[in-house]
Amino acid sequence: MSTTIQDCGRWAGTLGLAAFLLAALMSVRAPRLDGWFGGLTRQWKIHHVLGAAAFLLLMAHPLLLSFAAAGYSLRAAADILFPGAGAWSVWAGWAALAAMAAFLAPTFSFFGEPEYQRWKSLHALSGVALILGVAHAAALSRAMPGGYWVGAGALALFAAAGRKVWSRALGRRGYVITRLERIGRGVVELSLKPEGRLLRYAAGQFVYMTPLDPDLAAGRGEEHPYTLSSSPDEAVLRIAIKSLGDATRALQTAALGSRVLVEGPYGGALSGRAAVRGELWVAGGIGLTPFLGRARSLAPGHAVDIHLIYCVQDETRAHFMPELRSISARVPGFVVTPHHFAREGILKAEFLRAACPNFAGRDASMCGPAPLLAAARKVLLRAGIPAARIRQEDFTWL
Amino acid sequence: MALKRFMFAAFVAFVSSVATIGILGRLSPSPVAPPVAAERRVGRDELARHSGARDCWMAIGGQAYDLTSYLPRHPAPPSVMTRWCGRDATEAFATKGRGRPHSPAARVMLAQYRIGLFTP
Numbered sequence: 001m002s003t004t005i006q007d008c009g010r011w012a013g014t015l016g017l018a019a020f021l022l023a024a025l026m027s028v029r030a031p032r033l034d035g036w037f038g039g040l041t042r043q044w045k046i047h048h049v050l051g052a053a054a055f056l057l058l059m060a061h062p063l064l065l066s067f068a069a070a071g072y073s074l075r076a077a078a079d080i081l082f083p084g085a086g087a088w089s090v091w092a093g094w095a096a097l098a099a100m101a102a103f104l105a106p107t108f109s110f111f112g113e114p115e116y117q118r119w120k121s122l123h124a125l126s127g128v129a130l131i132l133g134v135a136h137a138a139a140l141s142r143a144m145p146g147g148y149w150v151g152a153g154a155l156a157l158f159a160a161a162g163r164k165v166w167s168r169a170l171g172r173r174g175y176v177i178t179r180l181e182r183i184g185r186g187v188v189e190l191s192l193k194p195e196g197r198l199l200r201y202a203a204g205q206f207v208y209m210t211p212l213d214p215d216l217a218a219g220r221g222e223e224h225p226y227t228l229s230s231s232p233d234e235a236v237l238r239i240a241i242k243s244l245g246d247a248t249r250a251l252q253t254a255a256l257g258s259r260v261l262v263e264g265p266y267g268g269a270l271s272g273r274a275a276v277r278g279e280l281w282v283a284g285g286i287g288l289t290p291f292l293g294r295a296r297s298l299a300p301g302h303a304v305d306i307h308l309i310y311c312v313q314d315e316t317r318a319h320f321m322p323e324l325r326s327i328s329a330r331v332p333g334f335v336v337t338p339h340h341f342a343r344e345g346i347l348k349a350e351f352l353r354a355a356c357p358n359f360a361g362r363d364a365s366m367c368g369p370a371p372l373l374a375a376a377r378k379v380l381l382r383a384g385i386p387a388a389r390i391r392q393e394d395f396t397w398l
Numbered sequence: 399m400a401l402k403r404f405m406f407a408a409f410v411a412f413v414s415s416v417a418t419i420g421i422l423g424r425l426s427p428s429p430v431a432p433p434v435a436a437e438r439r440v441g442r443d444e445l446a447r448h449s450g451a452r453d454c455w456m457a458i459g460g461q462a463y464d465l466t467s468y469l470p471r472h473p474a475p476p477s478v479m480t481r482w483c484g485r486d487a488t489e490a491f492a493t494k495g496r497g498r499p500h501s502p503a504a505r506v507m508l509a510q511y512r513i514g515l516f517t518p
Contacts, residue, residue, distance in 0.1 A: 075423050
């Protein structure tokens, strides 16, 4: 019995560290590479799940080894966990686990929702945890020569530490803001002209944009992800930006002719794959952008089967409604129905059924604020759409 | 959200378990070492008489161990260990035959099988 527990403990350590190294590799951000995993959002979800699995396995690892020794005595079980000061390799393991707990605590909101910059700086501790964990494994590894762990660890560290270097070298290009269209209160759409070659992308993909305008009130030199709202056939990139924080507020008055850096394209959950069945799009507020890009890329006169539910507070916030209506007039089968929270309340099945009687037989895509996504998902699942046929892009991070 | 809650619960359970084991381990009595004068001394000849898989003694670091009951639990193939029965296996324990020492956990377990001093 205790041998089995001991084996489980060893396997937990081996698999846990392997999952940790894979998670580090998956944190790399490189245009097009993310396509292998179905887009950057999905790639990072895999990174997130691998990280969670690694943490669980690596917590089980010392506990199981200690349980296995409990067959001898309680003292032996405790000595496995806390050996003498000379056993540096065991203490390296503990230090790795402590660092892991420290950098994962904000990720899993152990002590409330973290502030982004604090989360980011604490996440850098992952490198320390990785080095200590690999040292622990290399010293105590049984079946696998320690050098393999060191090699795998170095590769993961190299990939993760250089993630910004790769993404910048591979995908960052200069653009100039040539047009700033005021769509509504607190919403602008920037047109970006490439200094060199235009980015090739699929409708609904997103980029990281870094504004360089020296007169910006906030966010100069800071990168943020934005969905491209333009069609890939256009000569410029377009990005619709709603004032949601300091950086996005400052961009509302960005200077024409100022430079920005654009890195991408990255695949979101809603870009790429075409649906086999008819499509149901549920957009909330500025969450319209990936759908706007796809709607603008629809060829006039070419029939589609898409029903867009555009959810906004009231008609004054339905900023893109006129354009959507004109696309609807040009593209047969592209239907837009506005949903006003002020009048209809939260999105309900009755509303969807009245607007689009066969909605339950469609493939659903959603993007918008979290409460809308949660409500819409519930309605769609209840109507019988399987979870595998519901795609969504979250505004919040994982 | 469910994952976050699960991770937090797992983390709390982990810290509590480690603390409990640590405290109980410190509170439990350590195996009482017999007085040195009365301690059993095992010579090379006596050691050599226990050289089979069914009766396996080894000398490691100047101590004598009866590892008969441990043999089936050792993770490596049986021959790796049985070839050292009845002999001084200090070097083998220190290097596992390929320059890699046993873990601190192995040393903790080994202590449980000690039967006396090895006096070659």
